[in-house]
Amino acid sequence: MLEASQLACRRGARPLFRDLSFALAPGELLRVAGENGSGKTTLLKILCGLLDPDAGEVRWQGQPIRALREEYSRHLVFLGHAPAVKDELSAAENLSIACTLAGCPASAQAVQEALARYRLPEDSVPVRRLSQGQRRRAALARLMLSAHAPLWLLDEPFAALDAAAARLTEELIARHVAAGGAVAYTTHQEASIDAAVRRVLELG
Amino acid sequence: MIAAARTILARDLRVVLRRPGDAATALLFFVIVASLFPLGIGAEPNLLRTVAPGVIWVAALLASMLSLARLFAADHADGTLEQMLLGVAPLGVIAAAKVLAHWLVSGLPLVAIAPLIALQYDLAPELYGTLALSLLLGTPVLGFIGAIGAALTLGLRGAGVLLALLVLPLYVPVLIIGAGSVEMAAAGLAPDGQLLLLAALLVVSAAFAPWAIATALRISTE
Numbered sequence: 001m002l003e004a005s006q007l008a009c010r011r012g013a014r015p016l017f018r019d020l021s022f023a024l025a026p027g028e029l030l031r032v033a034g035e036n037g038s039g040k041t042t043l044l045k046i047l048c049g050l051l052d053p054d055a056g057e058v059r060w061q062g063q064p065i066r067a068l069r070e071e072y073s074r075h076l077v078f079l080g081h082a083p084a085v086k087d088e089l090s091a092a093e094n095l096s097i098a099c100t101l102a103g104c105p106a107s108a109q110a111v112q113e114a115l116a117r118y119r120l121p122e123d124s125v126p127v128r129r130l131s132q133g134q135r136r137r138a139a140l141a142r143l144m145l146s147a148h149a150p151l152w153l154l155d156e157p158f159a160a161l162d163a164a165a166a167r168l169t170e171e172l173i174a175r176h177v178a179a180g181g182a183v184a185y186t187t188h189q190e191a192s193i194d195a196a197v198r199r200v201l202e203l204g
Numbered sequence: 205m206i207a208a209a210r211t212i213l214a215r216d217l218r219v220v221l222r223r224p225g226d227a228a229t230a231l232l233f234f235v236i237v238a239s240l241f242p243l244g245i246g247a248e249p250n251l252l253r254t255v256a257p258g259v260i261w262v263a264a265l266l267a268s269m270l271s272l273a274r275l276f277a278a279d280h281a282d283g284t285l286e287q288m289l290l291g292v293a294p295l296g297v298i299a300a301a302k303v304l305a306h307w308l309v310s311g312l313p314l315v316a317i318a319p320l321i322a323l324q325y326d327l328a329p330e331l332y333g334t335l336a337l338s339l340l341l342g343t344p345v346l347g348f349i350g351a352i353g354a355a356l357t358l359g360l361r362g363a364g365v366l367l368a369l370l371v372l373p374l375y376v377p378v379l380i381i382g383a384g385s386v387e388m389a390a391a392g393l394a395p396d397g398q399l400l401l402l403a404a405l406l407v408v409s410a411a412f413a414p415w416a417i418a419t420a421l422r423i424s425t426e
Contacts, residue, residue: 048290051426073290082283086215088222093215100211103292126222 001026001182002047002151006056009042016042017203020056026150029177029195030184038204040186041081044153047184048078074103077146078153083139087128091120091138094127098142106145114144118165133160140165143172152176154185208293209301216305226271227309234267234314238321249326256325257335257386264314264339265346265375271310272350272371273364275302276421280358285425295421296414303351303413311343334389334399341402342382348413349374355420378405
């Protein structure tokens with residue numbers, strides 16, 4: 001359902017990658033690997049449409065994502081490097097705002113359940129008072145409420161997570177892939193996610 | 205689409221309420237700048253009455269500049285801007301909601317406090333209405349124009365200074381018409397023409413600025 005053809009990207013004069021083509025079908029798990037600065041984050045941003053590649057194009061169900069834009073966003077969950085939570089708001093407020101913006105408003109109860117699964121405080125503590133790992137979990141809790149979006153693009157989802165939260169995230173990804181979704185993620189750690197089709201894309 | 209706009213509006217207002225310092229700074233800046241002039245040019249009532257509309261308008265202009273740089277920068281830094289770019293609502297709608305929220309906390313208090321400032325200039329009480337109305341129509345225009353600049357300078361080094369250089373010249377028509385309306389009223393003429401012109405500016409900027417802001421945001425986040 002997601003196709004990248006002959007993508008090329010440069011950073012300054014240095015080429016990050018060239019002629020990069022791959023496809024991601026329902027039920028597939030793609031791990032983007034590579035050392036720091038090899039262009040993993042850039043590739044994910046190109047795949048979700050935040051960046052334009054220098055050459056080539058990304059297609060969603062046969063159509064270029066540049067033409068689809070909001071229509072494509074509806075099928076997509078992107079969790080970037082920054083946790084995308086507002087410091088002044090609580091984890092619950094952040095999660096419900098993120099879901100509304102993504103076009104799938106979540107009930108207060110669903111939000112509380114998602115936060116509870118990630119063992120986040122349910123009261124109205126502003127995110128500012130939480131630790132780095134807890135912020136990360138507040139962002140990842142969105143995956144609990146994102147089963148409807150077929151494509152997940154996750155940038156370093158396991159960074160700063162403790163073992164239990166990392167296991168839960170792996171479980172969510174595995175479940176999504178088993179249900180016919182597609183997930184592309186970047187990571188440094190070797191993660192053990194069950195999936196029928198597991199592929200690795202090595203950059204750099 | 206409406207839900208997304210409402211969510212962004214409520215979110216930005218809530219963020220400001222939990223950290224009221226930013227909004228208060230702009231308002232205090234307005235009060236202080238406007239209060240410096242009588243001290244600087246002396247307490248000659250006729251002179252003060254003449255310069256009042258212009259000075260109050262310039263102070264309002266500078267105050268609305270002050271908080272502009274942070275309009276998108278905070279969202280850019282914590283990654284929430286990416287989520288807005290990838291949201292299902294058109295980016296222009298979200299941009300308009302952000303400008304509205306910004307105006308509610310930085311423009312509207314300014315309109316409310318302007319008559320109090322006018323008191324220092326011995327402005328005739330019957331002009332307070334015109335002054336407040338001109339600011340009420342003019343400050344949202346400043347917000348829309350400024351937001352385009354804020355979106356264009358997003359992520360640049362020295363964005364604050366660049367933003368001022370970019371946006372202040374574009375504020376000139378609003379300043380001339382806004383201050384002009386109060387001067388008209390002071391001269392005993394009806395300020396309707398100027399006020400209608402300000403209203404027209406507001407309608408045009410509300411219609412086109414969101415689209416320009418959205419385009420600028422897409423360019424500067426690449």
